[in-house]
Amino acid sequence: MKNIQYLFACLFVFLFASCKDDENNVIPTVDHFLVAEGKTASGKKVKLWSAEKDLLVAYNKLYVSVQNADSSYTGDPAVTLTPVMDMGTMKHSSPVEQPVYDASTKLYPAGVVFSMPSGDMGSWTVTAKVDQEEVTFPVNIKSSPANTKYTTTFVGSDGTAYTITLVDPSGPKIGLNDLVVLVNRRESMMSFPAVQGLTLEVTPEMPSMGHGSPNNVNPAFTSGGRYAGKVNFTMTGDWRLHFKVLKGSTVLAQDVALDLLF
Numbered sequence: 696m697k698n699i700q701y702l703f704a705c706l707f708v709f710l711f712a713s714c715k716d717d718e719n720n721v722i723p724t725v726d727h728f729l730v731a732e733g734k735t736a737s738g739k740k741v742k743l744w745s746a747e748k749d750l751l752v753a754y755n756k757l758y759v760s761v762q763n764a765d766s767s768y769t770g771d772p773a774v775t776l777t778p779v780m781d782m783g784t785m786k787h788s789s790p791v792e793q794p795v796y797d798a799s800t801k802l803y804p805a806g807v808v809f810s811m812p813s814g815d816m817g818s819w820t821v822t823a824k825v826d827q828e829e830v831t832f833p834v835n836i837k838s839s840p841a842n843t844k845y846t847t848t849f850v851g852s853d854g855t856a857y858t859i860t861l862v863d864p865s866g867p868k869i870g871l872n873d874l875v876v877l878v879n880r881r882e883s884m885m886s887f888p889a890v891q892g893l894t895l896e897v898t899p900e901m902p903s904m905g906h907g908s909p910n911n912v913n914p915a916f917t918s919g920g921r922y923a924g925k926v927n928f929t930m931t932g933d934w935r936l937h938f939k940v941l942k943g944s945t946v947l948a949q950d951v952a953l954d955l956l957f
């Protein structure tokens with residue numbers, strides 16, 4: 696339907712002007728929400744897009760586009776994203792899967808974990824570094840829905856602070872779902888490198904009814920800080936994912952929980 700509306704809009708523009716091959720024709724705005732836009736000192740247009748309408752305390756699929764001042768494309772300059780929460784007395788960052796250019800969409804898909812909501816506790820920005828230039832966007836981060844927890848931090852038995860974040864299922868359904876989690880460690884308040892080589896064991900539980908589910912597959916390391924397995928939701932409602940986290944034979948944490956509701 697949106698495509699048809701767009702076709703008509705384009706036809707209308709064509710009749711009265713010309714159907715300009717401008718940025719709106721190229722960037723897939725139908726599927727993406729514009730979060731913020733700005734310009735670098737040299738005039739490059741940088742836009743931050745989101746797969747979802749709201750940015751949440753969660754894993755967020757974000758996209759960056761970079762254009763020249765005349766809206767032509769710049770090629771694929773190096774782009775990195777740095778989220779920063781200013782909490783007044785201190786600042787901290789959060790885990791990021793850095794953007795990688797996708798020539799088919801002319802976008803840079805990325806993943807950003809926001810660990811806290813914007814509000815009384817502080818405010819978030821995301822800085823895009825494009826080659827050597829920076830553009831900083833204020834962003835508003837909302838809490839995830841009541842009774843959900845998509846990202847959490849725990850201190851392992853090795854004394855290291857880790858974050859574990861749900862990437863998939865982003866749209867949970869009854870039955871076997873792909874399960875992907877992202878694990879990072881807090882090297883400093885500004886650095887959260889991905890952690891590879893852990894062993895994760897997942898046990899789903901429906902707390903309101905006190906049962907679990909069969910046929911789950913423990914998430915195994917794939918790449919970056921990602922671990923992929925399967926989770927079986929036998930009914931809709933509240934689900935808690937319990938993770939046991941091991942490094943070799945050392946148990947880092949016996950029970951780290953994420954909560955879903957669908």
Ligand SMILES: [Cu+2]
Nearest residue numbers: 780782811817
């Ligand atoms: Cu904070």
